Amino acid sequence: MSESRKVDDDPILKGRGCGSCTLCCKVMGVTELEKPRGQWCAHCKIGSGCGIYSERPNVCRDFYCSYLISPMLGEHWFPGRSKMVVEFTPGGERMTIHVDPGRPNAWREQPYYADLKKWAAYAARDLRQVMVSIGNRAIVILPDEDVDLGIVTIDERIVLSEVPENGRLRLRAFKLRADDPRLAGARAGEIHGST
Numbered sequence: 001m002s003e004s005r006k007v008d009d010d011p012i013l014k015g016r017g018c019g020s021c022t023l024c025c026k027v028m029g030v031t032e033l034e035k036p037r038g039q040w041c042a043h044c045k046i047g048s049g050c051g052i053y054s055e056r057p058n059v060c061r062d063f064y065c066s067y068l069i070s071p072m073l074g075e076h077w078f079p080g081r082s083k084m085v086v087e088f089t090p091g092g093e094r095m096t097i098h099v100d101p102g103r104p105n106a107w108r109e110q111p112y113y114a115d116l117k118k119w120a121a122y123a124a125r126d127l128r129q130v131m132v133s134i135g136n137r138a139i140v141i142l143p144d145e146d147v148d149l150g151i152v153t154i155d156e157r158i159v160l161s162e163v164p165e166n167g168r169l170r171l172r173a174f175k176l177r178a179d180d181p182r183l184a185g186a187r188a189g190e191i192h193g194s195t
Helices: 112-124
Strands: 084-089 094-099 127-134 135-143 146-151 156-165 168-177
Touching: 094 112, 112 127, 112 135, 127 156, 135 156, 146 168
Parallel strands: 094 127
Antiparallel strands: 084 094, 127 135, 135 146, 156 168
């Protein structure tokens, strides 16, 4: 995934590129290759790119690290330096910061943590999520706390809820089974009411 595409509709910001960074090939999961999160892909040539680039799965073809395409991520977010790969879900319901398990506390360092808290404050207004992922472990970043949900399995969903507390609504994060009836009709990542 480190090779750049050069087409007229290339979404990569001017002056940005993967260079020798292949961190996405470690932190991201790729179901089509049976590659778990937090482990190097068997096809990755660390520091140079994908060994099956022309045959890589569509999920890899379509992936753009947010550092490459989002001007809101400063130069300090370059994954080779930060040890984190930022990903936005389609529709922007969730921002996930995939952290290198070799540096599991990188997200707590400055200036990254300050950025996460700022983004969490904006996201909370619309019940959108800012989440740190270290392998299968999920930590939801809220404006006033960080909620470590532990391991989140494939049959679980992370949700946010506004809960009455001391006369005001407070944002809470938790996980539910995917078949939980409280998820019916809720927007992705959202559930209202008390839990």
